[in-house]
Amino acid sequence: xxxxxxxxxxxxxxxxxxxxxxxxxxxxxxxxxxxxxxxxxxxxxxxxxxxxxxxxxxxxxxxxxxxxxxxxxxxxxxxxxxxxxxxxxxxxxxxxxxxxxxxxxxxxxxxxxxxxxxxxxxxxxxxxxxxxxxxxxxxxxxxxxxxxxxxxxxxxxxxxxxxxxxxxxxxxxxxxxxxxxxxxxxxxxxxxxxxxxxxxxxxxxxxxxxxxxxxxxxxxxxxxxxxxxxxxxxxxxxxxxxxxxxxxxxxxxxxxxxxxxxxxxxxxxxxxxxxxxxxxxxxxxxxxxxxxxxxxxxxxxxxxxxxxxxxxxxxxxxxxxxxxxxxxxxxxxxxxxxxxxxxxxxxxxxxxxxxxxxxxxxxxxxxxxxxxxx
Numbered sequence: 470x471x472x473x474x475x476x477x478x479x480x481x482x483x484x485x486x487x488x489x490x491x492x493x494x495x496x497x498x499x500x501x502x503x504x505x506x507x508x509x510x511x512x513x514x515x516x517x518x519x520x521x522x523x524x525x526x527x528x529x530x531x532x533x534x535x536x537x538x539x540x541x542x543x544x545x546x547x548x549x550x551x552x553x554x555x556x557x558x559x560x561x562x563x564x565x566x567x568x569x570x571x572x573x574x575x576x577x578x579x580x581x582x583x584x585x586x587x588x589x590x591x592x593x594x595x596x597x598x599x600x601x602x603x604x605x606x607x608x609x610x611x612x613x614x615x616x617x618x619x620x621x622x623x624x625x626x627x628x629x630x631x632x633x634x635x636x637x638x639x640x641x642x643x644x645x646x647x648x649x650x651x652x653x654x655x656x657x658x659x660x661x662x663x664x665x666x667x668x669x670x671x672x673x674x675x676x677x678x679x680x681x682x683x684x685x686x687x688x689x690x691x692x693x694x695x696x697x698x699x700x701x702x703x704x705x706x707x708x709x710x711x712x713x714x715x716x717x718x719x720x721x722x723x724x725x726x727x728x729x730x731x732x733x734x735x736x737x738x739x740x741x742x743x744x745x746x747x748x749x750x751x752x753x754x755x756x757x758x759x760x761x762x763x764x765x766x767x768x769x770x771x772x773x774x775x776x777x778x779x780x781x782x783x784x785x786x787x788x789x790x791x792x793x794x795x796x797x798x799x800x801x802x803x804x805x806x807x808x809x810x811x812x813x814x815x816x817x818x819x820x821x822x823x824x825x826x827x828x829x830x831x832x833x834x835x836x837x838x839x840x841x842x843x
Contacts, residue, residue, distance in 0.1 A: 538577055542570050546591075554597040554604065561606055563592035569608055569618075571626070583626050587616050593641050599648035605629065607654050609643035615656050615666065630674055636660050641687045642747075647694035650709055657686035663713060663723075679723060679730050682715035689713050690750045692759065712761050714745030720763045720773065722786075735773075737788035743767035747800045752807035762791070762810055764798035770812055770822075772830070791822060791830045809833070 542548060546565035553560055553574070560572040560579065569585040569592060590611030598605035604620035615632040636658035646653040652668035663679040663686055692710035709725040710733075718741045722733040743766035751760040759775040770791040776784045796815030803810055810822045810830075821834040 538579075540572060540579055543581075544568065544570065549592060550594045552595045552597055555600045559597075559604060561595050561597070563595050563608060565591035567592065567610075569595065569606070571606075571620075582624055583620075585616075585618055585626055587628060587631065588612055588614065590639075593639070594643050596644045596654070598645045598652060598654075601648045602652050605645075605652075607643050607645060607656075609640040609656055611639040613638060613640060613658070613660075615640055615643055615654070615664075617654070630666075632656075632664075632666060632674075632676070635664055635666075635676065636662065638685070641685075642689045644689055644691055646691045646709065646711075649694040649706070653709075655689045655691065655711055657681075657689040657713060657715075659685035659687075659716075661685055663689055663711075677730075681713050681721060681723075682717040682719065684716040686713050686715045687745060688747045690748045690761070692750050693753045695753055695756075712748045712750055712763075714748040714763055714765075716744045718742055718745060718765070718767075720745055720748060720761070720771075722761075735786050737773065737786050739771060739788040739790055741765040741767050741769065741771065743797075746798065749801045749803055749810075751803045751810075752805060754807040760807070762801040762803065764801045764812065766797045768794045768797055768814075770794070770798055770801060770810075789828075792832070 540560065540562075542562045542564070544562065544564035544566050548562055548564050550563045551560065552562075558574050559582065560574050562570045562572075564570075567586065567588050567590065571582040571585065572579045573582050585606075585608075588608065588610040592608050592610045594609045596607045598607070602619075605617060606619070607615055607617050609615055613634060613636045615635050616628060617630045617632075618626045619629045621627050635656065638659040640656050640658045642657040644655055646655065654666045656664045656666070658664070661681060661683045663681050665677045665679070667675050667677070669675060690712045692707075692712070695707040696704050697707050711723050713721045713723070715721070720735060720741070722735050723730050724733055725731075741763065745763055745765050748761060748763045751762065754760075757776070761773040762770060763773065764770045771788050772791050773786055773788045775786045791810070792812075794812070794814045794816075798812060798814045800813040801810060802813075808823060812820050812822060814820070819836040820832050821836075822830050823833045824830050
């Protein structure tokens with residue numbers, strides 16, 4: 470299996486294939502159990518170390534410095550996700566073969582770093598933590614678990630935390646929160662819940678659940694960290710917020726208040742009419758403005774915007790269709806500057822879109838999956 474990543478100067482820190490996370494028949498159906506809104510405590514397991522075999526660097530053949538670089542991942546089954554870390558020097562890929570492959574990236578060459586195991590089903594999504602927490606990687610799997618690994622020494626990885634039985638069904642999405650909130654990770658599951666895993670000062674982990682949609686949650690994305698001026702000119706952090714996309718065709722916004730997590734009102738003119746496969750909250754570009762992209766089985770990508778209202782109130786969300794594609798759309802990803810959106814669709818292509826001054830969106834580039842024909 471081959472995957473690709475963009476070189477420095479590309480549209481962002483991650484690029485996806487169109488494989489998605491379809492449940493596969495060889496794994497038994499799991500039953501949803503009650504217990505929404507509960508909070509449980511987990512203890513640290515015995516650490517496990519995985520050491521890779523040293524392999525020489527592979528130079529990817531490229532004709533142009535700006536061309537995509539294709540990586541032969543050596544996975545034995547479909548590749549579901551590919552994620553570059555904060556600095557773009559490590560690439561992690563996940564697959565239905567139940568493994569995670571790590572590569573060290575330098576220019577147009579890549580070196581196998583490690584192969585991580587531990588899941589009992591396809592691994593659908595990965596997320597790197599901020600480098601403040603070292604090379605820390607979370608993985609979400611069909612087996613209902615989330616595993617967190619960390620590189621202790623170059624090429625050596627330890628299992629920091631194993632959340633086995635975290636959900637009663639497939640975990641479809643996972644993402645670390647902005648580092649200003651601490652080491653916090655959210656996971657979206659087909660059991661209809663979103664789990665929030667937080668590392669506490671005493672070294673333990675706590676888990677909190679949000680009841681999102683009984684039909685299942687496919688994706689989760691955190692709002693960027695921000696500050697706002699309060700009464701008396703006091704500057705304070707904006708509350709934690711996250712967006713979810715589910716099999717109920719809806720996009721939901723959650724915010725953390727003193728009373729706990731609350732769902733925000735999202736009454737917009739345009740919405741999806743089939744499963745939402747992915748949501749991505751854009752980095753902050755304009756103060757007081759929030760932008761979210763969502764994609765769906767209905768072949769559309771929708772842009773959601775929230776302009777801060779007068780007197781500092783939250784204003785109202787608006788939505789517009791960026792484009793209607795010829796195939797279902799699996800993933801969306803923003804550039805680090807928040808002005809370019811990458812869209813991965815079922816025709817094995819990745820398109821890049823940019824917003825004009827008039828608010829319209831234009832396709833600026835397209836990357837065909839030429840590796841699939843090899």
